[in-house]
Amino acid sequence: MNQAATVKESGVKSMGIKARAVIDETLKHMEPPIQPMGDILPSANQLRHRYPVNAYLATQLENARTAINNIVHGDDPRLLVVVGPCSVHDTDGVLEYGRRLAELKPQLDDRMQIVMRAYVEKPRTTVGWKGLVYDPLLDGSHHMAYGLDKARRLMVELAHLGLPLATEALSPIVSDYLQDLVSWTAIGARTTESQLHREMASGLTSAVGFKNGTDGGVEVAIQAMQSSRSPHCYPTLSTCGRPQMRKTLGNPHVHLVLRGGRGNPNYDEGSVREYSEALEKHGLPVRLMVDCSHDNSRKDFRNQSKVLNEVVRQLKTGSSTIMGVMLESYLQEGNQKVHPDRPLQYGVSITDGCIGWGETERLLSDLYEQLPAK
Ligand SMILES: O=C[C@H](O)[C@H](O)COP(=O)(O)O
Numbered sequence: 001m002n003q004a005a006t007v008k009e010s011g012v013k014s015m016g017i018k019a020r021a022v023i024d025e026t027l028k029h030m031e032p033p034i035q036p037m038g039d040i041l042p043s044a045n046q047l048r049h050r051y052p053v054n055a056y057l058a059t060q061l062e063n064a065r066t067a068i069n070n071i072v073h074g075d076d077p078r079l080l081v082v083v084g085p086c087s088v089h090d091t092d093g094v095l096e097y098g099r100r101l102a103e104l105k106p107q108l109d110d111r112m113q114i115v116m117r118a119y120v121e122k123p124r125t126t127v128g129w130k131g132l133v134y135d136p137l138l139d140g141s142h143h144m145a146y147g148l149d150k151a152r153r154l155m156v157e158l159a160h161l162g163l164p165l166a167t168e169a170l171s172p173i174v175s176d177y178l179q180d181l182v183s184w185t186a187i188g189a190r191t192t193e194s195q196l197h198r199e200m201a202s203g204l205t206s207a208v209g210f211k212n213g214t215d216g217g218v219e220v221a222i223q224a225m226q227s228s229r230s231p232h233c234y235p236t237l238s239t240c241g242r243p244q245m246r247k248t249l250g251n252p253h254v255h256l257v258l259r260g261g262r263g264n265p266n267y268d269e270g271s272v273r274e275y276s277e278a279l280e281k282h283g284l285p286v287r288l289m290v291d292c293s294h295d296n297s298r299k300d301f302r303n304q305s306k307v308l309n310e311v312v313r314q315l316k317t318g319s320s321t322i323m324g325v326m327l328e329s330y331l332q333e334g335n336q337k338v339h340p341d342r343p344l345q346y347g348v349s350i351t352d353g354c355i356g357w358g359e360t361e362r363l364l365s366d367l368y369e370q371l372p373a374k
């Protein structure tokens with residue numbers, strides 16, 4: 001399916017005629033994605049030029065980042081809701097999901113800030129498919145130039161739907177290809193303790209959520225926050241692709257994300273109180289996000305609604321600590337394995353199990369009813 005046409009035909013209901021004209025003008029200049037081309041990668045600047053952030057998107061991104069930062073700091077009472085697929089493997093399916101979410105979003109905007117997960121890199125516990133950027137054809141061929149191109153193109157198209165985007169920043173090099181399109185960034189449980197990721201986070205323009213470690217350890221995420229709030233100096237590649245020493249100012253918008261650990265949840269009232277005290281003790285803002293998936297759901301997507309209900313209960317008792325939630329959701333519920341001889345089921349995750357669109361719509365509408373008006 002022609003993706004440019006898909007966006008054009010989507011009829012973004014919440015946008016005016018002027019905004020649509022800007023989108024059409026941008027899409028006119030988009031060429032079809034480059035084809036697999038071996039191990040030469042374009043530079044981040046080349047790809048940014050190919051799929052640019054125009055003036056319309058720049059304003060939208062700035063507004064979304066400001067709103068998210070305000071929520072993180074407690075200056076906006078709305079709930080931050082990061083929702084979307086565990087991973088992107090099929091850009092058509094993810095665009096369809098994005099169109100549905102973009103249609104729902106305006107009805108929720110006054111009580112929550114919706115941000116869509118566009119996770120194009122996946123961390124693995126040992127080995128496995130590492131995401132669209134690394135292996136876009138899902139067959140171990142690792143056409144990374146094609147993967148980067150597809151990922152950036154998808155993010156531009158989703159952003160044009162009016163959706164702020166979230167991603168996990170995994171490779172500090174890949175981050176430069178995509179970060180200008182991202183409004184909320186995760187540093188995952190497997191990399192929270194890594195100095196490279198803390199350095200990267202210290203220079204990102206988006207708010208950054210540090211997950212607690214896979215063993216449930218929250219201390220590493222608190223240390224990561226302390227590190228990333230400080231300036232850093234580190235070697236990397238420039239956006240032109242040359243080795244560069246990068247100096248960062250420190251990121252004041254870092255925060256904690258509770259995702260459970262070793263099969264045990266950590267979103268209960270006692271845990272939230274304990275981690276709030278730890279944040280306070282370290283002089284950090286007492287604001288955190290609860291990831292309803294991963295070990296908080298005991299890795300069963302059917303438990304995400306239970307986690308969300310408990311978060312709502314805590315919010316209703318007046319807790320000002322929880323400022324956001326994360327849900328793993330896609331078009332169809334569950335997940336599937338990639339098999340070379342079997343076609344994939346459309347709209348089903350190939351990484352962690354997700355709740356389906358029907359449940360997502362229901363949960364978000366119920367959540368809206370239970371949240372106080374702004
Ligand atoms: O979020 C997805 C997964 O939990 C994460 O990528 C780790 O997956 P794995 O344990 O299957 O490698």
Ligand SMILES: C=C(OP(=O)(O)O)C(=O)O
Pocket residue numbers: 086119123168186187188189190211259294
């Ligand atoms: C991999 C993820 O989370 P975690 O780092 O908590 O496992 C994710 O959110 O996709």
